[in-house]
Amino acid sequence: MNCWTRREFGCIAGATCLTALTPRAVTGQAKARIVVIGGGVGGATVAKYLAMSTATVDVTLIEPKQHYTTCFFSSLYLAGLRSFESLIHGYEGLAQRYGISIVHDSAAIIDPVAKTVGLESGARLPYDRLVVAPGIAFKYGAIEGYDEAATQTLPHAWTAGPQTMLLRQQLESMEDGGVFVLVAPPNPFRCPPGPYERASLVAYYFKQYKPRAKILILDAKDNFFGQELFQDAWSRHYPGMIEWLPAQFTGGIKAVDVKGRSVKTAGDTFRAAVANVIPPQMAGQLAQDAGLADQSGWCPIDPMTFESKLQPGIHVVGDAASAGEMSKSAFASNSQAKVCAFAIAASLTGSERFPPHLFNACFTIVAPDDAMSSAIGYQAATGAIKISDFFLSKVGEDAETRRRLVREADGWYAAFTKDVFG
Ligand SMILES: Cc1cc2nc3c(=O)[nH]c(=O)nc-3n(C[C@H](O)[C@H](O)[C@H](O)COP(=O)(O)OP(=O)(O)OC[C@H]3O[C@@H](n4cnc5c(N)ncnc54)[C@H](O)[C@@H]3O)c2cc1C
Structure with a gap:
């Protein structure tokens, strides 16, 4: 395992936009229908990066809520250090800039044979590729x-x-x-x-x-x-x-x-x-109902593509996925979503596939002038996702370093939410 220096960590944490896919090429091919369930970090990122890809696609994102409220930085709101409004993000950017159809409804049932998603409203959406990103559910009664x-x-x-x-x-x-x-x-x-x-x-x-x-x-x-x-x-x-x-x-x-x-x-x-x-957790209810989760409660996936190991043809990203040594975080969900988008785009266009680069980075704020950070790189080459590089702040760092991390955390939030929601 490698250990990153603080300088290298800065590059990783700021690099959320560097893996952008090239803009979509105009071709005469029929469009592949991509349906993404869940407009959180994982789902919104997959939808956006597929819509930007060279593959010819029609992307539909299913999400019941009109706006997304980030869990990340929500404890700053509890502390009185951030407004509630600053945590809220809309879907207009994804619709207007990337042409994604946003359907404000809940996915109720997946039919993997007919390749349709049934919505709570009763409508049915056909798909060629399906990505499921429902986040977590709580184990009530545990x-x-x-x-x-x-x-x-x-x-x-x-x-x-x-x-x-x-x-x-x-x-x-x-x-x-x-x-x-x-x-x-x-x-x-x-x-x-x-x-x-x-x-x-x-x-x-x-x-x-x-x-x-x-x-x-x-x-x-x-x-x-x-x-x-x-x-x-x-x-x-x-x-x-x-x-x-x-x-x-x-x-x-x-x-x-x-x-x-x-x-x-x-x-x-x-x-x-x-x-x-804060109770014990498992993959979101839809993942349980659709047979995507195993007895652990999480969804096993192929780390090269994030395709389900239990339901071929359906991909799972974000907290719901059982992604080896990866933490369940927004940064990790975004990183997984990009790998998944690349894999789907590559299979649609027949282009070359590359071993995925998966990352997680996190700023943790403990006081208004004191934050710490972690950054982890992963390799997925051997069929499992394992930590390859690791950086974590240390006890005894000087006060200016910790103050600077608070400023970097603010910058990360703005850049990251822009990367996810356009
Ligand atoms: C207090 C707190 C602090 C955190 N801080 C950080 C941090 O500093 N950095 C970091 O990287 N991560 C942080 N996280 C973790 C981060 O918020 C999650 O890991 C991330 O949101 C996971 O993304 P996701 O897309 O898997 O799930 P979510 O973001 O939860 O999105 C799931 C979406 O799916 C939708 N959905 C569910 N079921 C259906 C259905 N049937 N049909 C349609 N839509 C459906 C939901 O409405 C939701 O919008 C924090 C979490 C908490 C609780």
Whole structure:
């Protein structure tokens, strides 16, 4: 495994647009009908990059929501460091600049024999190639008492939108001196540093407005991504405010009491003023219903093309995919989507295929002037996706480096959302 320097990391993190496909050539061929299900990071990127490709295609993107709200940077909104509106992105760019047909509906059923997608409205869309990118679903019931109704009292806020706003309202109305309990999920889950970044940013909010409040993280795991970096940041910025209890200490998270607003572990019951319960996860429901997921709950794919190993002819990208050692992140979903778009375009045009380059990079903000970063490169040549290059910030970096990373994170958000949504 190689280790990247900070300079090389900067190149990777800023390189989201460099892999753009060449503009579509005008040919006399019949157009291939590409249907993409899910207008999140993975689906929107596949749709855009296929529409830009040299292949002759008609691209349709199915997404029930009128706008997409990013999970990434949503904890900055919880901290009061970003507006909710700044997280929202429309689909007009994809429609107007790239000619993608946007259908605001939910895909209800996939018929892989007839090659059609049935929509909740009753309409049926035929396809030549199908890409499925539904993100995640939650394993309700894995924590006793935590079902969909419970999310209205104990929000997960792990898909962005009303849940994020609800959690912010609860933080605002919480009394000073209360305990914010954050339940962190088992692996694999969306955004490995996410729960700990959220704890950091909620601590920042408390430091401003509720300095006697405490944060208790009840973890389903015994360690987490970037642990040393987070614990260093917590001791520097929020001494005595954040306590992390691993599963080996509590015996694991067993149940919630919604009315009592409490979380039960094997040995204790923890009462919360506000509880943010992030449950175990699996591929989005449509992927489960369509037979794309295996017993792990995620969708096995061929890493060269992101074609399903269970349903040939259907591709899966983003968090729903079981992509070897790749994290479930927006950056990774975007990288997978480009590989998938190239593979589909290559098979339609008969052009040469290249071994895919897959990346993940992440900025994690722990205070308004302190961010850390990670960048990971992957190889997919041996049939599995494995880490080949790795960079992670270090404990003890100087304050200016950390301040610069906050500025770079802002720039990344703007460039990345432009790359995804046009
Ligand atoms: C708090 C938090 C912070 C994060 N921070 C970062 C970060 O800093 N960097 C980073 O890279 N990643 C981050 N992530 C992770 C990132 O948000 C996800 O990995 C990414 O959104 C996954 O993209 P996706 O396309 O797979 O799923 P999504 O973006 O969730 O998109 C799925 C889409 O599919 C649609 N859909 C579902 N079912 C259907 C259906 N049946 N028919 C039609 N449409 C359907 C949904 O409406 C949704 O729009 C963070 C996540 C969280 C929760």
